[in-house]
Amino acid sequence: MRELTQCVVTPPIEHAGFASLSVPTFRASTIVFDNAQQYAERGKRGPDGYTYGLHGTPTTRALEARITALEGGVRTALMPSGQAAIAVVLLTVLRPGDSVLIPDTAYPPVRGLAENFLNDFGIHYRVYDPCIGAGIAGLIDEHTRLVWVESPGSTTMEIQDLPAIVAAAKAKGALVGCDNTWATPLYFKPLAHGADFSIEAITKYVGGHSDLLMGSVSVATIEMHRRLKATMRMLGMGVSPDDCFLALRGLETMGVRLAHAGKTALALAEELSTHPAVACMLHPGLPSCPGHALWKRDFTGSSGVFSIVLEDGRDLAIEQALNGLRVFRIGASWGGTHSLIAPMSIAKDRTLSTWSASSVILRVSIGLEDPEDLREDLLGLLERLISADIAA
Numbered sequence: 001m002r003e004l005t006q007c008v009v010t011p012p013i014e015h016a017g018f019a020s021l022s023v024p025t026f027r028a029s030t031i032v033f034d035n036a037q038q039y040a041e042r043g044k045r046g047p048d049g050y051t052y053g054l055h056g057t058p059t060t061r062a063l064e065a066r067i068t069a070l071e072g073g074v075r076t077a078l079m080p081s082g083q084a085a086i087a088v089v090l091l092t093v094l095r096p097g098d099s100v101l102i103p104d105t106a107y108p109p110v111r112g113l114a115e116n117f118l119n120d121f122g123i124h125y126r127v128y129d130p131c132i133g134a135g136i137a138g139l140i141d142e143h144t145r146l147v148w149v150e151s152p153g154s155t156t157m158e159i160q161d162l163p164a165i166v167a168a169a170k171a172k173g174a175l176v177g178c179d180n181t182w183a184t185p186l187y188f189k190p191l192a193h194g195a196d197f198s199i200e201a202i203t204k205y206v207g208g209h210s211d212l213l214m215g216s217v218s219v220a221t222i223e224m225h226r227r228l229k230a231t232m233r234m235l236g237m238g239v240s241p242d243d244c245f246l247a248l249r250g251l252e253t254m255g256v257r258l259a260h261a262g263k264t265a266l267a268l269a270e271e272l273s274t275h276p277a278v279a280c281m282l283h284p285g286l287p288s289c290p291g292h293a294l295w296k297r298d299f300t301g302s303s304g305v306f307s308i309v310l311e312d313g314r315d316l317a318i319e320q321a322l323n324g325l326r327v328f329r330i331g332a333s334w335g336g337t338h339s340l341i342a343p344m345s346i347a348k349d350r351t352l353s354t355w356s357a358s359s360v361i362l363r364v365s366i367g368l369e370d371p372e373d374l375r376e377d378l379l380g381l382l383e384r385l386i387s388a389d390i391a392a
C-alpha cells in the first residue's frame with residue numbers, strides 16, 4: 001500500500017482482551033458490506049439491521065434497547081428532539097380527514113403543529129379537558145385516529161386518567177400516544193396501561209445535564225415500529241451516535257438523580273404551599289393537584305418539576321424578585337443538574353381553562369444542588385414578592 005492509502009486504511013487491530021463498561025460510540029454515514037450480494041440485498045435487513053448511518057449504528061441500538069426494556073415495549077425509535085418524536089407519531093398515524101384529540105395542557109408546540117401545519121393537510125384537531133377521563137368517549141368520532149395524552153400536563157401538572165382514556169379510545173378504534181417526559185419510564189409506564197406510543201423527551205431526565213436534545217418513541221408492536229421508521233426514513237431523520245453516548249451515560253444515573261430531585265421537590269412544594277405569596281402549589285404528590293388520586297394509583301414516584309401559582313397581583317414584582325435568585329437559574333427546558341425557574345404565562349396556550357392573562361405560574365425544576373440552598377433561594381424569592389407588594 002502506498003502512503004495515501006495508508007492514511008485511510010487501518011491495519012488489523014486486536015479487540016480480544018479489551019472490555020469496557022461504556023458503550024462504544026460507533027459513528028457512520030456509510031455502512032460497508034462484505035460482498036456485492038449483501039449490498040444488493042441490504043433492503044431485507046429489516047429495522048434492526050444496518051444499512052445506513054442515519055438509520056442507526058450499534059450505539060443507537062444500545063440506547064434504543066435500554067429504553068425499550070425500561071418502557072416494557074417491543075422497540076424504540078430515537079428522534080432529534082422530544083418535539084420531533086411527537087411530530088413523527090402524528091405524521092405516521094394521521095391522514096387527510098383524520099383528527100387528533102389534544103389535551104388543553106399539552107406541551108404548547110403540539111398544538112402548534114396541529115394548528116399551523118397539519119391543518120393545511122386536512123388533518124384536524126380538537127382540544128379536550130385533561131381531567132375528562134372516561135368522558136373522552138363523547139369526543140371520539142369516526143374521524144378520530146389518535147388521542148394525545150400528556151400526564152402530568154405542562155406547567156399546570158394535571159394527572160390524566162390514562163387507563164380510562166385508553167379504554168374509551170380502544171372501544172372506538174383510536175390510537176393513544178402518551179408524553180411521559182415528567183415521570184420517565186421509572187415512575188410510569190404508558191405501554192403497560194395500554195397506550196400505543198410512549199414518548200420521552202430524552203432532552204430532560206435521561207440526558208439529565210442540559211446539554212443534549214433527543215426524543216424517543218417506544219411501541220408495543222413491531223408493526224408500529226416499522227411504520228415510525230418508515231416516516232423517519234421519508235423525512236431523513238436520525239440521531240447522532242455521540243448524543244446517544246451522552247444519553248446512555250445520563251440514563252445510568254437517572255434513577256439516583258430522580259430520587260434526589262423528586263424528594264427535594266416534594267418537600268419544598270409541601271413546605272412552601274402555605275407561604276402567603278403562594279395561591280396554590282401544583283405538584284402531583286400534593287392533594288391540591290388535579291389528578292392527585294390518579295397519581296397515587298398509577299405512578300410509582302414523582303420527579304423534580306412542579307409549579308407555583310402566585311397570589312394574584314404578585315406578578316408585577318416578579319421580574320425584580322426573579323433577578324435576585326442566587327442558586328436557581330432562569331430558563332426553559334428542565335430535568336438537568338442545575339435547578340431552574342421559568343415564569344410562565346399560560347393563558348395564550350389554553351382554550352378550555354380560565355387562567356387569567358395576568359396570572360403568573362413559576363415552573364420549578366429541582367436539580368442536584370444542596371436542598372437547603374434551594375430552600376433558602378425559593379424562600380427569598382417569595383419574601384421579595386411579599387415585600388414588593390407591601391412597598392407598592
Ligand SMILES: *Cc1c(COP(=O)(O)O)cnc(C)c1O
Pocket residue numbers: 080081082083084107150154179181182201202203204213214215333
Ligand atoms: C421539553 C418537552 C418536550 C420537547 O422536548 P424537546 O427535546 O425540547 O423538543 C416534549 N414534551 C414535554 C412534556 C416536554 O417537557
